[in-house]
Amino acid sequence: MGKYxxxxxxLALIAACFVMLVPFYWVLKTSVSGENIFSYPxxxxxxxxxxxxxxxxxxxxxxxxxxxNSVVVSxxxxxxxxxxNAMAGYALTQTFRGKRVVLxxxxxxxxxxxxxxxxxxYLITGKLGLLDSYLxxxxxxxxxxxxxxxxxxxxxxxxxxxxxxxKIDGLSEWKIIWMVMIPLAKSxxxxxxxxxxxxxxxxFMWPLIATRxxxxxxxxxxxxxxxxxxxDSTGALYAFCIMVLAPGILLFLxxxxxxxxxxxxxxxxx
Amino acid sequence: xxxxxxxxxxxxxxxRKSTRRAVLIWSFLVPSxxxxxxxxxxxxxxxxxxxxxxxxxxxxxxxIGLENYQEMFFDDEVxxxxxxxxxxxxxxxxxxxxxxxxxxxxxxxxxxxxxxYRTLIFLSxxxxxxxxxxxxxxxxxxxxxxxxxxxxxAGLVDKPIPxxxxxxxxxxxxxxxxxxxxxxxxxxxxxxxxxxIPENLYEAAAIDGxxxxxxxARITLPLLRPSIFLCFxxxxxxxxxxFDLVYVMTAGGPGxxxxxxxxxxxxxxxxxxxxxxxAAVTVFFFVLLLGxxxxxxxxxxxxAGAVEAD
Numbered sequence: 280m281g282k283y284x285x286x287x288x289x290l291a292l293i294a295a296c297f298v299m300l301v302p303f304y305w306v307l308k309t310s311v312s313g314e315n316i317f318s319y320p321x322x323x324x325x326x327x328x329x330x331x332x333x334x335x336x337x338x339x340x341x342x343x344x345x346x347x348n349s350v351v352v353s354x355x356x357x358x359x360x361x362x363x364n365a366m367a368g369y370a371l372t373q374t375f376r377g378k379r380v381v382l383x384x385x386x387x388x389x390x391x392x393x394x395x396x397x398x399x400x401y402l403i404t405g406k407l408g409l410l411d412s413y414l415x416x417x418x419x420x421x422x423x424x425x426x427x428x429x430x431x432x433x434x435x436x437x438x439x440x441x442x443x444x445x446k447i448d449g450l451s452e453w454k455i456i457w458m459v460m461i462p463l464a465k466s467x468x469x470x471x472x473x474x475x476x477x478x479x480x481x482x483f484m485w486p487l488i489a490t491r492x493x494x495x496x497x498x499x500x501x502x503x504x505x506x507x508x509x510x511d512s513t514g515a516l517y518a519f520c521i522m523v524l525a526p527g528i529l530l531f532l533x534x535x536x537x538x539x540x541x542x543x544x545x546x547x548x549x
Numbered sequence: 550x551x552x553x554x555x556x557x558x559x560x561x562x563x564x565r566k567s568t569r570r571a572v573l574i575w576s577f578l579v580p581s582x583x584x585x586x587x588x589x590x591x592x593x594x595x596x597x598x599x600x601x602x603x604x605x606x607x608x609x610x611x612x613i614g615l616e617n618y619q620e621m622f623f624d625d626e627v628x629x630x631x632x633x634x635x636x637x638x639x640x641x642x643x644x645x646x647x648x649x650x651x652x653x654x655x656x657x658x659x660x661x662x663x664x665x666y667r668t669l670i671f672l673s674x675x676x677x678x679x680x681x682x683x684x685x686x687x688x689x690x691x692x693x694x695x696x697x698x699x700x701x702x703a704g705l706v707d708k709p710i711p712x713x714x715x716x717x718x719x720x721x722x723x724x725x726x727x728x729x730x731x732x733x734x735x736x737x738x739x740x741x742x743x744x745x746i747p748e749n750l751y752e753a754a755a756i757d758g759x760x761x762x763x764x765x766a767r768i769t770l771p772l773l774r775p776s777i778f779l780c781f782x783x784x785x786x787x788x789x790x791x792f793d794l795v796y797v798m799t800a801g802g803p804g805x806x807x808x809x810x811x812x813x814x815x816x817x818x819x820x821x822x823x824x825x826x827x828a829a830v831t832v833f834f835f836v837l838l839l840g841x842x843x844x845x846x847x848x849x850x851x852x853a854g855a856v857e858a859d
Contacts, residue, residue, distance in 0.1 A: 285660050285661075288655050288658055289662075292652070292660075292666045295652055295655075295670060296666060296669040296670060298729075301695070302685065302687075302688050302695075303684070305695050306683075321693045321695070363580045363581050366577040366580065366581070367577060367580075367582075370574045370575075370577035371578075373570075373574050375574045375575075381578060384582070384585070384590075385585070388585045388590065390842070391593055392786060392790050392838065393588070393790075395834055395835045396589060396592035396596070397815070397831075398595075398599070398814070398818045398824050399593075399595035399599070399828075400588055400592050401818070402595070403587060403588070403592070418584070418587075418588070419587075419588040421580075421584045422581040422584045422585065424585070427581065452570075452573065477675050480677065481675075481677040481678060481679075483678065483792070483793035483796075483797075484792045498677070499677055499678075499793070502677075502679050502680060502683065503679050503793075503797050506683060506686075506797065516683065517683075517687065520680050520683050523679075524676055524677065524680050527677060528676070531672065532668075535668055538675060539671060539737055542675065542737075543734075543738060543741060
């Protein structure tokens with residue numbers, strides 16, 4: 280393309296990044312100082328930063344418990360998702376009777392957002408006796424249509440000749456799936472892991488409905504409850520906020536290529 | 550038919566196993582199908598059924614016809630308020646998309662550090678919405694929130710605005726927080742669309758003497774149409790079902806100023822235990838979402854030469 284000055288573009292993008300990052304900074308600053316909750320004007324640089332609010336969080340609420348609950352629910356969700364979606368995705372690459380019906384069913388289920396199912400979902404989970412349990416928290420998210428199609432696309436891309444060669448070598452279908460298909464579907468798997476992690480880790484509405492006891496609360500729920508007890512009166516709320524966000528941000532920065540790919544490939548099928 | 554033909558052409562050691570294969574395939578599908586039946590299809594049917602009943606836990610269900618719907622449309626002001634707010638959020642999606650389009654065009658130019666810009670702008674999207682809501686509560690705070698502070702320094706206001714406690718400002722504030730979180734996502738989708746536009750189209754247009762604006766209006770925008778509608782559909786669905794953002798930022802208040810259908814459904818169901826009526830509102834909500842999605846898909850489709858979003 281032609282020559283044009285670059286600095287206005289940089290300026291505009293830096294301004295945009297500034298708007299995206301300042302809220303984080305503001306909360307981080309409050310979490311280490313807490314000072315401007317009571318003082319005006321707020322100072323831009325934290326005066327006398329200290330980690331006391333983080334210590335407060337540790338003692339004021341069962342952070343470790345919430346964290347543990349979140350990890351367990353996410354682990355169950357991710358495992359179930361990868362296994363179930365890979366199985367369904369593989370089945371959809373085969374020809375079989377009733378495939379069109381199954382495809383139609385999947386595509387129409389995609390049009391039903393989870394939020395519009397909450398009342399029956401609550402009643403159903405109650406009937407299964409799974410309210411207030413890890414399994415009940417994870418069960419509605421056990422399989423996702425988007426990820427089934429991500430797996431299907433990835434299995435479809437495996438060269439036919441490779442599968443035929445494996446068959447001629449006498450490998451059973453299970454072995455072909457296990458030793459040929461799965462290793463070639465690594466990126467689909469990464470997409471699936473990331474998407475199901477984000478969905479279960481950030482999920483708020485379902486845990487809010489499906490849990491009763493304080494022991495079963497996950498991190499987002501604990502954070503919202505903490506807000507309703509404390510209002511905005513303490514820096515500890517913001518310390519809690521940072522403690523909840525930090526793992527997500529870290530994970531995102533470490534695997535950002537997979538994140539962007541996963542989140543947008545999910546959408547493209549949406 | 551086609552199936553048996555394929556079976557004949559296949560080597561014999563596979564053809565013999567065709568029933569076993571069917572069993573294998575179906576057993577691969579059944580777990581997922583079961584989940585979708587339990588948590589998508591059954592709830593949809595149950596909602597419709599419940600919406601025609603008077604029912605609460607521990608009581609027998611009574612068929613009451615359209616009474617729930619009658620109450621909803623004619624006697625329930627909160628429902629209408631929630632509906633208008635929901636439509637307001639849907640109508641605000643283009644604002645976010647327009648900003649994202651501008652950002653995508655900027656990031657798409659060949660400048661240094663574009664990956665860093667992209668990463669930073671995308672960062673807010675995968676984060677926990679509850680935490681995002683708390684961050685924005687803090688930004689909009691009346692006494693010491695950064696936004697009020699900046700507005701006062703700049704002389705835009707002489708008295709701090711209680712954004713989240715104001716009937717005028719609460720909904721726009723929630724919408725702003727929502728756009729902030731969705732922006733990076735829109736940008737990436739549009740960027741993918743931009744990158745799939747063939748470069749030689751621009752070169753040909755430049756040779757024909759089209760200026761930058763005409764190139765944008767005649768090439769970029771039409772070819773981005775599918776991406777833009779994709780953004781709209783996903784963004785719309787994401788925003789109107791963004792229960793956590795509204796619940797944590799304002800809980801629907803002040804009054805019902807930020808009540809949206811999904812928060813209203815939750816309150817009806819789980820604080821007032823009116824499952825039957827909540828189901829009727831849910832059915833309406835579902836039909837509304839289907840309608841908007843369908844319309845957007847119709848508008849996006851049917852143009853020749855469209856570039857796939859993916």
